[in-house]
Amino acid sequence: MGKPATTWGITARHMRQLYTATVVPRMLYAASCWYIPEGGRGFIKRAKRVHRVLARVQHRALCLVTGAFRTTARAELEVDMHIPPIKVALYRAVESSLNRIRGSPLYHKILQLRRSAPTKYQWYSPLQKLENNAMLRLPEGTLPIKEIC
Numbered sequence: 001m002g003k004p005a006t007t008w009g010i011t012a013r014h015m016r017q018l019y020t021a022t023v024v025p026r027m028l029y030a031a032s033c034w035y036i037p038e039g040g041r042g043f044i045k046r047a048k049r050v051h052r053v054l055a056r057v058q059h060r061a062l063c064l065v066t067g068a069f070r071t072t073a074r075a076e077l078e079v080d081m082h083i084p085p086i087k088v089a090l091y092r093a094v095e096s097s098l099n100r101i102r103g104s105p106l107y108h109k110i111l112q113l114r115r116s117a118p119t120k121y122q123w124y125s126p127l128q129k130l131e132n133n134a135m136l137r138l139p140e141g142t143l144p145i146k147e148i149c
Contacts, residue, residue: 015065032097038133054086098130
């Protein structure tokens with residue numbers, strides 16, 4: 001991808017659309033399996049590294065889209081192009097995956113299997129970690145906004 005020009009080539013609007021349609025989905029692919037939003041036991045360093053690497057990719061792509069210098073602040077580019085910060089994008093992807101799984105008719109069977117076969121290990125599946133993090137954020141007895149709609 002080259003820098004967008006004013007008189008020839010692809011426009012900044014189309015470059016942004018290309019970025020959001022191709023690069024972002026590839027960065028966030030299966031994020032609910034490999035990313036735990038709040039870090040968690042043994043995952044804090046990994047979460048920081050994921051944020052750093054993906055933020056670097058996003059900053060470079062936004063510099064290409066806007067034609068900005070690489071020293072331009074990442075936050076300024078995100079605001080200018082209406083792109084959420086990578087932490088927010090990751091969190092949204094993980095939360096939508098969790099809500100999609102919770103809305104599945106098979107979710108109750110997953111819960112039944114989990115209760116009927118207790119494990120002696122302290123390790124949790126990615127789904128359980130996401131559920132624990134989601135429940136920590138919500139007041140008792142409330143549902144996430146996406147589940148209400």
